[in-house]
Amino acid sequence: MTGAALRLAFVLAFAASPVLAEEIGDAERGASLFSQQCKACHQIGEGAVNRVGPQLNGVFGRRAGSTADFTYSKSMARMGADGLTWTLETLGAYIENPKALVSGTRMSYRGMKDPEDRAAVMAFLRDWSDKPRDIPEAEPTALKTDPDLSPEILAIKGDPDYGEYLASECQTCHQADGSDQGIPSVTGWPPEDFVVAMHAYKQKLRPHPVMQMMAGRLNEEAIAALAAYFATLE
């Protein structure tokens, strides 16, 4: 048996044991769905940190809007203050249709309609809530959407004045206060994620025609300037 096969056997044996994860859904499929639909914004697993979205280790049982050092939408913060806690039921509802549960959320995600898919993702998430060390890294099954950027590009310090002017073009659609009423928020993103996303549009790795066009004519300095500016907005 190869190492990978052994590990797989271990996972299968583990999944077959009578723990809650097995009852929720297919965690392995959940890992794959997570890679495809969640990973661009959310990290999970060892060393996970907040990016565009909060890190998701230990999400079950957590009060909504409570991850340290993450800037939430006002709506999410309010829901947390009002008592929303992530359980199978509440997280399932949120993943099914984020805006139905938290109308002003910044999470730009259309929702996962298939109950089995949701169960699979939650099984995967729950594994990382209880016993993260027992679960192997998710396989990188998603299509490549992030460009390879040199450290020099990522290190460019943006001019916030230039960023403010350039950002006025973005704000015809993307609201400065981060409200998302059909067009995603770009407010408060970590600059590095912003730079990676814009280069991904520029290189047409990400598929939106408006964004490809907008990013297409921004040079590295302009992208850095925008990243610097949007990171400062609250």
Add this chain to the structure above:
Amino acid sequence: MKLNRRLFLGTGIAASALLTAPTVWGQAKPKVVVIGGGAGGATAARYLAKDSDGALEVTLVEANPIYTTCFFSNLYLGGFREFESLQHGYDKLAGGGVTVINDMATAVDRAAKTVTLASGAVLPYDRLVLSPGIDFKDGSVAGWSADTHAEIMPHAYKAGPQTQLLKKMVEEMPEGGTFAMVAPPNPYRCPPGPYERISMVAHVLKERNPTAKILVLDPKDKYSKQALFEEGWQKHYDGMVDWIGPDFGGNAVEVRPDTMEVVIDGEVQKVDVCNVIPGQMAGKIAALAGVTDDSGWAPVDPASMKSKADENVWVLGDSSAQGDMPKSGFSANSQAKVAAMTIRGELTGSKTFPAKYSNTCWSLIAPEDGVKVGASYEPTPEKIASVESFISNTGEDAALRKATFEESLGWYAGITADMFG
């Protein structure tokens, strides 16, 4: 502030805004007057005030205390929006340091650098921004004049009571009746607008009056998003819409409001509702200010949106003749940001950057069937020139069309927040 106080005492307009304006800067502050509170003017006023941080005295002159957006007014016609959702006040702009005066500008004296209002008040300026939208060319449609016939054959091309009137007429149309549109010649506000309107009228009639017919009388041989609209009309409203281009008399149309007839190349046709969208030109104050040319539009410098006739005057949006950008709310909003940046640079010495422009126009064809077209632009010595463009494809799946429609809702929320604060 002496001027403002006198203005207030003389007219009683916008009293609270003027009285609460900070006085410490006195008359040293450069003055910018913006005429027209739509996508160009409101955006310019907001960005001038916001980005200059009190260093400029920004006054916005707009006749309507409540602004009704022309963009998305077709969705109201189709029953997808409430009328009130198109309406926006200026209170946040006023709170953001813009002095808002609800009055009509009646004259511009470019030598004296003053604007006269209908109330008689006179506003001096250091820089003037004209963003008055469109006016209609009388005589462009034989038999029709905006002054005498708009209540019988509405244009509904400046949003407001005209839009409500047209909606009522469509809904009350007799069973199996005929809706006619006289489409405008180029150039005009919102190139896909007339055809999105046809889609929305067709949607209403399909629900309420499915044997009704729609006639589009068009002087143009092609129009914006044509393949997308034609595909959509066939798919959703098969057989209902009859488009008559110039080859079949669409360019030789007379209307008879008294008898509710249209005459197409000599052939008389009885109609039940007639939407006349006439030929257009810059908003009247641009002509009164003497910044328009023979075309009826106001030529501008592509790098700044400054009038070619006067270095202290900017012209934005529909009224400007700039090159490749369509006359749209998105374009006006984009141009306003370049204008605000260049004006601030001149008056306060703030940093300026190369002009960039962009536009996207979304249209709704049927419920959750949205399409879009857009381009990016940059100035050349001759004009604002298109750099790159995109358009929705025919045959797109329903999920993508729904996503495009939802994106348009996000855009409406975004641009109105960007205009009005």
